[in-house]
Amino acid sequence: MELHYSLCSKRTKGSEIREVLKYTRLPGIISFAGGLPDPSLFPLDDIARISSEVLRDKGFLALQYGPTQGESEMIDALIYHMKMFGENASRENICVTSSSQQGLDLVALTHLDPNDEMVMELPSYLGAIQAFERSGAIMHGVPLEADGMNMDILEELVKRKEKEKIKLRFIYVIPDYQNPAGVVMSLSKRERLIEISKRYQIPIIEDSPYREICFCGEVLPSLWTLSGGEGVIQLKTFSKMLFPGMRLGWITAEPDVISKLALMKQSVDLCTPTFNQLIIARYIMENRMRETIGRAVELYRQKNAVMITALREFMPGYVHWTEPDGGMFLWVTLPEGWNAADMIKTAAEKGVVFVTGRPFHCNEQGANTLRLNYSFPTIQQIRLGIERLAQTIGEYAKP
Ligand SMILES: Cc1ncc(COP(=O)(O)O)c(C=O)c1O
Numbered sequence: 001m002e003l004h005y006s007l008c009s010k011r012t013k014g015s016e017i018r019e020v021l022k023y024t025r026l027p028g029i030i031s032f033a034g035g036l037p038d039p040s041l042f043p044l045d046d047i048a049r050i051s052s053e054v055l056r057d058k059g060f061l062a063l064q065y066g067p068t069q070g071e072s073e074m075i076d077a078l079i080y081h082m083k084m085f086g087e088n089a090s091r092e093n094i095c096v097t098s099s100s101q102q103g104l105d106l107v108a109l110t111h112l113d114p115n116d117e118m119v120m121e122l123p124s125y126l127g128a129i130q131a132f133e134r135s136g137a138i139m140h141g142v143p144l145e146a147d148g149m150n151m152d153i154l155e156e157l158v159k160r161k162e163k164e165k166i167k168l169r170f171i172y173v174i175p176d177y178q179n180p181a182g183v184v185m186s187l188s189k190r191e192r193l194i195e196i197s198k199r200y201q202i203p204i205i206e207d208s209p210y211r212e213i214c215f216c217g218e219v220l221p222s223l224w225t226l227s228g229g230e231g232v233i234q235l236k237t238f239s240k241m242l243f244p245g246m247r248l249g250w251i252t253a254e255p256d257v258i259s260k261l262a263l264m265k266q267s268v269d270l271c272t273p274t275f276n277q278l279i280i281a282r283y284i285m286e287n288r289m290r291e292t293i294g295r296a297v298e299l300y301r302q303k304n305a306v307m308i309t310a311l312r313e314f315m316p317g318y319v320h321w322t323e324p325d326g327g328m329f330l331w332v333t334l335p336e337g338w339n340a341a342d343m344i345k346t347a348a349e350k351g352v353v354f355v356t357g358r359p360f361h362c363n364e365q366g367a368n369t370l371r372l373n374y375s376f377p378t379i380q381q382i383r384l385g386i387e388r389l390a391q392t393i394g395e396y397a398k399p
Helices: 007-011 017-024 044-062 072-084 099-111 126-134 151-163 187-200 255-269 274-285 289-314 340-350 379-397
Strands: 094-097 117-122 138-145 168-173 204-207 232-237 249-252 329-333 369-373
Touching (some): 044 274, 072 289, 094 099, 099 249, 126 138, 151 187, 187 204, 289 329
Parallel strands (some): 117 168, 168 204
């Protein structure tokens, strides 16, 4: 039978990353490719205990459908969690999501029609590019610098679009330990971004999975906080600070935006699994999050340091990388004209994989870049993997 596929499904393209994924499960391979947390951090005993307590105390509720916007216990726990990290929100500001990828999906569904235009960092998160591309939107990339998006280029673009009478739908940013580059947006750029957003009436989508994974002990105020809760839609997830398997996250925004997003969510999955919400809500209210995040920060700080030391030791002088103070990734730039995709096979043969940088660019640039994850491999693997990668790069340089 010849099946008909929707335009939307046709717009969703595979990427060269697929090429990489086929190697990640080969025995002996060291993977810097995914964005996976270290599973040794997963609090298995606590989750096993809380799961049985939830079933015992609230089984009929836990295994039932729930409100689309989220279980009230979960929403209260989220408000408590946010407060612990210096953020304020009330119940009407929150919609629980089946993790941040769903947050991105809901944003695309509620804000983008085909040929609508929006702005993102260059490079940006691949999953966001996929969600926005699928809507048929036109994506404008604004270069990312060591302290965040280039605000002069952003403002020029916004002004040009205003002259052309084109309303940009939103500006999507990852201000804290950006995926893929590991960069943090400075306070002055956060303030400028909010000023531009308010002046030209363009909402900001603040995607913030890595904010808590901070090695220096000091995070900058979020865009949600700086904006006074106006014109910002903040996406959060437990995937990185806790674990991704329960697919749990939330959106914080103005109440009318939340109502719209919740309506859209209803058409997508009715509700986020009630059982998962009640488990995580209890975990938060037992005050386990600070300690859990603290363990992750300590481990990732060490892994990050080992990767940076190995890069300094093994990489040729023409290779450059970011040295982030948090998050899970660093970003490598090879000489102009090189193509990281051409190295994947050799790297895999040497027993290491990474993801190429081009799919993180909404404009097909970035062939000479790649992303390295340090949260998943072990400390021993990180050193060996970087040595193998350096050999691969060295051989590419001298064919
Ligand atoms: C910037 C960013 N947003 C969203 C996500 C999606 O995460 P999840 O759906 O697991 O919450 C990721 C995952 O890597 C990410 O890096």
